[in-house]
Amino acid sequence: MLGSSRISLLLMALMFGSAGGAAQSKVLQNRSGPPSRTIHLDVVVTSKPGVVVTGLSRQNFAIFDAKTPTAITSFEAVDEGKQPVEAILLIDAVNVGYSEIAQERIEVEKFLKSNEGQLTLPTALAVLGDKGLQMQGGYSRNGNLLASDLDKYTIGLREIGRSAGYYGAEERLNDSLKAIKTLASYDAGRPGRKIILWVSPGWPLLSGPGVNLARSEQDALFNQITWLSSTLREGQTSVYAINPLGVGEGVGRAFYYQQFTKGVKKPGDVDVGNLGLQVLAEQTGGLVRNSTDVSGLLRECVEDNVAYYRLSFEPAPTEKRDVYHPLRVTVARPGVTVATSTGYYAEP
Numbered sequence: 001m002l003g004s005s006r007i008s009l010l011l012m013a014l015m016f017g018s019a020g021g022a023a024q025s026k027v028l029q030n031r032s033g034p035p036s037r038t039i040h041l042d043v044v045v046t047s048k049p050g051v052v053v054t055g056l057s058r059q060n061f062a063i064f065d066a067k068t069p070t071a072i073t074s075f076e077a078v079d080e081g082k083q084p085v086e087a088i089l090l091i092d093a094v095n096v097g098y099s100e101i102a103q104e105r106i107e108v109e110k111f112l113k114s115n116e117g118q119l120t121l122p123t124a125l126a127v128l129g130d131k132g133l134q135m136q137g138g139y140s141r142n143g144n145l146l147a148s149d150l151d152k153y154t155i156g157l158r159e160i161g162r163s164a165g166y167y168g169a170e171e172r173l174n175d176s177l178k179a180i181k182t183l184a185s186y187d188a189g190r191p192g193r194k195i196i197l198w199v200s201p202g203w204p205l206l207s208g209p210g211v212n213l214a215r216s217e218q219d220a221l222f223n224q225i226t227w228l229s230s231t232l233r234e235g236q237t238s239v240y241a242i243n244p245l246g247v248g249e250g251v252g253r254a255f256y257y258q259q260f261t262k263g264v265k266k267p268g269d270v271d272v273g274n275l276g277l278q279v280l281a282e283q284t285g286g287l288v289r290n291s292t293d294v295s296g297l298l299r300e301c302v303e304d305n306v307a308y309y310r311l312s313f314e315p316a317p318t319e320k321r322d323v324y325h326p327l328r329v330t331v332a333r334p335g336v337t338v339a340t341s342t343g344y345y346a347e348p
Contacts, residue, residue, distance in 0.1 A: 037346075039314075040310065042238070045339075047336055060333060061311060064329075074312040075312075076310040080307070085305040085306070086139055086194045087121045090197065094130075119143045132175065169204035187237040196237060197240045198240065199242045228280070233344060239286045240281055242294060243288075243291070246292035260274045261278075284341060316346075319348060322347075
């Protein structure tokens, strides 16, 4: 288990060594000015996985901000005809072993080539490997073309190791958070809704009795959490955590993240686990799925996003920055599932 001194080195890397650091600094500088206080939410309503509920009106929805009913100030039903959702499909070669990467790749290619290679959403491929995050070209609906691009990237899909033969948990966490921050910044600059389909069991949470954080470290982590939460929500980006290990992963490990899913209200409550992949997925209105049928899960996640609803409301004034508000959106329709951001950090 990592001690505080190792965590300190890690946090320094996260704050200043990220490939998305320049973009992050720019976003933070922009937030120092008078931000728009309006909260916009993308809401996905499904009757079952892969089956979207359309035809709803503003009157079907209710928003609860910190358990208080809040008036919906704008409403829009968005479908393929208005603006297609864009997807980034990320293959994680950092947080799985060699054999899992090989199977992961087979399942991804199966997904790309299904339906004669015609993809539902414009999709871009990304690989997180020993060279960091690499995007494989632009967005395309041609799954066969993307599968061909993936074939050319075989060298990058291998087990990552250090000279000592072991890639440390803190380095895997560092590389993973660099990648999610870079993607969040990238998506924030593109219009419309985006989804990140992250095929991985997740990165190390590095949390527990053996990890003690100093107050300065908690402050730094809290800043990371509030920035990432706001950037993903304002950039209309949801994360989907697709665990390819299925029943091969222990129950304890697979569900350990759940104790970190509640929004962090203050630096003193922070833990490294609050930045876990599955945590981000639940908080951004994505999904956490666990199955070796990765191709099937990808299809369901994509079909969940062929249409969505765009809602907004005006939050109550606050005197401080980054005041956490839990959110809940309900729909007056029996038997449906509602997915959206589970909270936001309010600004004065």
